[in-house]
Amino acid sequence: MTFFEKVAIAEEKNNSHLCIGLDPRHSQMPQHIQQDENALFDFCTAIVDATKDLASSYKPQIAYFAAEDACDVLKSLITYIHETTEIPVILDAKRGDIESTTERYAVEAFEVYKADAVTANPYLGIDGIAPFTSYSDKGVFVLCKTSNSSAPQLQDCLLQNGHRLYEHVAELASTKWNKSGNVGLVVGATVPEEASAVREIVGQMPLLIPGIGAQGGSLSRIIAAAAGGGILINSARAINYAGSEPDFADRARGAAMTLKNEINETARQKNKDVFVSYR
Numbered sequence: 001m002t003f004f005e006k007v008a009i010a011e012e013k014n015n016s017h018l019c020i021g022l023d024p025r026h027s028q029m030p031q032h033i034q035q036d037e038n039a040l041f042d043f044c045t046a047i048v049d050a051t052k053d054l055a056s057s058y059k060p061q062i063a064y065f066a067a068e069d070a071c072d073v074l075k076s077l078i079t080y081i082h083e084t085t086e087i088p089v090i091l092d093a094k095r096g097d098i099e100s101t102t103e104r105y106a107v108e109a110f111e112v113y114k115a116d117a118v119t120a121n122p123y124l125g126i127d128g129i130a131p132f133t134s135y136s137d138k139g140v141f142v143l144c145k146t147s148n149s150s151a152p153q154l155q156d157c158l159l160q161n162g163h164r165l166y167e168h169v170a171e172l173a174s175t176k177w178n179k180s181g182n183v184g185l186v187v188g189a190t191v192p193e194e195a196s197a198v199r200e201i202v203g204q205m206p207l208l209i210p211g212i213g214a215q216g217g218s219l220s221r222i223i224a225a226a227a228g229g230g231i232l233i234n235s236a237r238a239i240n241y242a243g244s245e246p247d248f249a250d251r252a253r254g255a256a257m258t259l260k261n262e263i264n265e266t267a268r269q270k271n272k273d274v275f276v277s278y279r
């Protein structure tokens with residue numbers, strides 16, 4: 001089964017377009033978990049256990065594990081998600097390099113960590129993308145228009161062909177780079193106008209959308225802009241740290257449930273398709 005088929009099944013089963021970010025930081029965890037020998041693993045798996053009927057995907061960001069010298073925990077966490085849920089895992093690694101090195105990154109993401117999808121940096125061109133997309137059952141989300149405030153420094157640059165750089169990335173990623181139909185794009189919830197332009201270019205291609213919650217993106221505006229194709233709305237901190245007491249997983253569940261329902265209600269009001277269409 002392909003990554004997008006897995007997302008479509010999870011979307012339908014859980015009636016959800018919510019991608020739950022798993023970005024554990026030891027110092028931010030509830031006190032009682034911080035003392036735990038397996039703090040990162042126990043924190044993340046408690047959130048997974050509490051939300052596995054609410055998510056259409058999980059997205060661990062590799063930096064949060066690497067920075068705590070816990071790449072083995074990331075591996076165990078992805079194994080745990082595969083063993084206890086049918087929800088696909090997007091490894092947010094934002095990799096990309098010359099082709100021979102990207103091939104190693106692809107092995108890292110798909111064979112070492114066993115992720116179902118990865119985020120990739122388009123800056124090196126097809127050399128930084130093709131080694132990922134050659135795994136045709138895996139998904140590749142190419143960074144297109146990111147949610148951070150300095151993103152325009154490069155992504156909005158006007159090219160000789162009259163397009164912005166992020167529009168050019170959207171064009172390439174939806175055509176030449178998408179031979180196996182396994183490419184999606186990362187577009188920030190903080191930039192609804194640009195998301196609308198991207199949707200125009202890429203048709204129904206799935207968009208991974210971070211920037212809701214802690215980064216302040218408007219759900220209503222981004223759904224209006226990005227609807228008309230698959231959307232995976234990501235939130236990490238607002239769910240991970242919804243509570244700081246022993247009931248933190250229940251609080252995370254509450255935050256995830258609220259966001260999931262808000263996404264569905266907003267999409268219903270806009271009356272537009274937001275399903276990943278690779279069924």
Ligand SMILES: O=c1ccn([C@@H]2O[C@H](COP(=O)(O)O)[C@@H](O)[C@H]2O)c(=O)[nH]1
Nearest residue numbers: 061146147188210213214215235236237
């Ligand atoms: O444009 C981008 C691309 C990736 N991210 C990542 O998504 C999450 C967002 O976390 P929140 O806590 O919900 O703000 C995080 O892992 C980022 O590295 C992004 O924010 N924007």
